[in-house]
Amino acid sequence: MPRVCTVCVHPEREAIDAALVSGTAYTEIARTHEVGREAVRRHANRHLSAALAALRAPTQAGSRAPLSDRIETLIARCEVMFTAAASEGRTAQALAVVKELRACLELAGRASGELRDQPAVVVNLQTSPEWLQVRAVILTALMAYPEARAAVSGRLLELESGQ
Ligand SMILES: [Zn+2]
16 A cells, blocks of 8 residues: 655645755755655655646756746746647646646745745735736747637636636
């Protein structure tokens, strides 16, 4: 039977993920949040989302770029990937990118402090100018693909209602 990851179910998981992203040592995270160092390492390797992992990579390579810059870079990459997927009518891929973008924007919001102390991140995202801009770009790019556009816009509504 697979063991439950103590970090995934940890009440401070977000803080742990944030610490991992910012490059805090496993030992220190383990001590701060009273979890096993091994559990932190395993969680970092297996459960950090792709977006978070991509942000973490430059830290380990010794990059000094501020977190906000790295998030911006990631968002820009997502937008490029999205445009490519959308313009070729690859709906599933476009949707996957949209999900990543949403995660990036939430991360950016948290990093900049805009979304701090506001538990309903999703609700705030709907009114964030960046999200509305991305949303508009997405739907415009899909104009030529009515079917894909309908599917994407349906999923966006679901995302925004927090599902
Ligand atoms: Zn985990």
